[in-house]
Amino acid sequence: MKLVFASNNKNKIQEIQQLVPKTIQILSLEDIGCIEEIPETATTIEGNAIIKANYVTEKYGYNCFADDTGLEVEVLNGAPGVYSARYAGEQKDANDNMDKLLSELLNKSNRNANFKTVIALNLNGKQNLFTGIINGKIMDKKIGTNGFGYDPIFTANGYDKTFAELTMEEKSKISHRGIAVKELILFLQKQSQ
Numbered sequence: 556m557k558l559v560f561a562s563n564n565k566n567k568i569q570e571i572q573q574l575v576p577k578t579i580q581i582l583s584l585e586d587i588g589c590i591e592e593i594p595e596t597a598t599t600i601e602g603n604a605i606i607k608a609n610y611v612t613e614k615y616g617y618n619c620f621a622d623d624t625g626l627e628v629e630v631l632n633g634a635p636g637v638y639s640a641r642y643a644g645e646q647k648d649a650n651d652n653m654d655k656l657l658s659e660l661l662n663k664s665n666r667n668a669n670f671k672t673v674i675a676l677n678l679n680g681k682q683n684l685f686t687g688i689i690n691g692k693i694m695d696k697k698i699g700t701n702g703f704g705y706d707p708i709f710t711a712n713g714y715d716k717t718f719a720e721l722t723m724e725e726k727s728k729i730s731h732r733g734i735a736v737k738e739l740i741l742f743l744q745k746q747s748q
Contacts, residue, residue, distance in 0.1 A: 556747070557582055558678075561593065561607040561621035570727075574740050576747045587615050600625045600637050601684060604675035612677040620676040620739065624732060626705045628693060629667040631659060639705070653697060653708050666692040668709065670731040674739050683742060687734030702726060 558575075559582045560568055572581040584590070593610045595603040600623045607621030625639040635642035635656065643651035660666060667690070674685040690712050697707035699719025706718035711729055718726050727733040 556580070557617065558743075559584070559587055559611050559615070559617040559619040561611050561619055571736065574736065576744055578747050579743060582617070584611070587611070587617060589615060595623070598637060600671055601673045601675070601686075603637060604673045604684070605682070608675040608677045608682070618678045620674055620678075622672055622674045622732065622735065624670065624672040626656075626709070627669050627671055628656070628660070630663050630665040649704050653705060656693065656705070657695065657697075657708065660693055660695075666694075668693050670705075670709065672731040672735040674735045676739060676742070678746065685735045685738035685742070687731040687736070687738070689729060689731045689734065 556578060557580050560571060561584060562568060563584050565583070568581055568583050575581060584593075589611065593607050595606060597603045597606055603623035604621050607623070608619045611617055611619040611621070623637075625636045627633045627636050635652070639652070640647050641652075643655040669688050669690045672687045676683045676685065691710050691714075692712075694708045694710055694717060697717075697719070699707050699717045699721075701721060701723065702719045706726075708717065710717050714721075714729075718730070
C-alpha cells in the first residue's frame with residue numbers, strides 16, 4: 556500500500572517509514588508531484604491537519620496523512636496554538652517566535668504549556684484523527700541547541716532539561732509527535748493484518 560505523508564521533510568518521512576509495517580510505502584508530497592504550498596487556513600490544529608490530508612486525497616487521489624502541531628500556553632488562553640509557526644510574523648522565524656513568547660510571559664508565574672500534535676489520516680474513504688499532547692512549562696530563557704521551533708524554551712513535566720537539550724531519540728520517546736505517531740502506527744498495523 557502507498558500512503559502519502561503531506562510533508563517534504565525528508566527526516567520526518569524517513570523516521571515514519573521505519574516505523575510503519577513493511578507493506579506500507581510512505582510517499583512525500585514531492586513524490587506525487589505536489590509542489591504547491593497547501594494553505595493552512597483553519598483556526599485549530601485539528602483543522603489544519605484535516606485540510607492538508609483532504610487536499611492530497613481530493614486533488615491527487617491518494618490515501619494520505621498530515622500533521623499539524625502547536626504550542627498552547629495556559630496563561631495566554633492557548634496561544635500561540637495554531638499560529639505557533641508564524642507567531643511573530645510571516646517570516647516563521649523560531650527565534651523571533653520564542654522572543655515574542657518570552658516577552659509576553661515576563662513577570663507571569665503561570666508558565667504551564669503543552670505541545671499538541673494532531674495527525675489526520677485519510678484511508679480507504681474514512682478519516683481518523685490521532686492526537687499527542689505533552690504537558691510542561693515555558694522556561695524563562697533559551698537552553699539547548701538540539702531540536703527546532705520552541706524546543707529551547709519548553710521543558711516536559713518530570714524532566715529537568717528542555718526539549719533542545721534532549722537527544723532526538725530521547726525527545727521522540729516522550730514528545731507530542733511521538734505519541735500521535737505511535738497511535739497512527741498501531742492503527743496502520745491493525746489495518747495491514
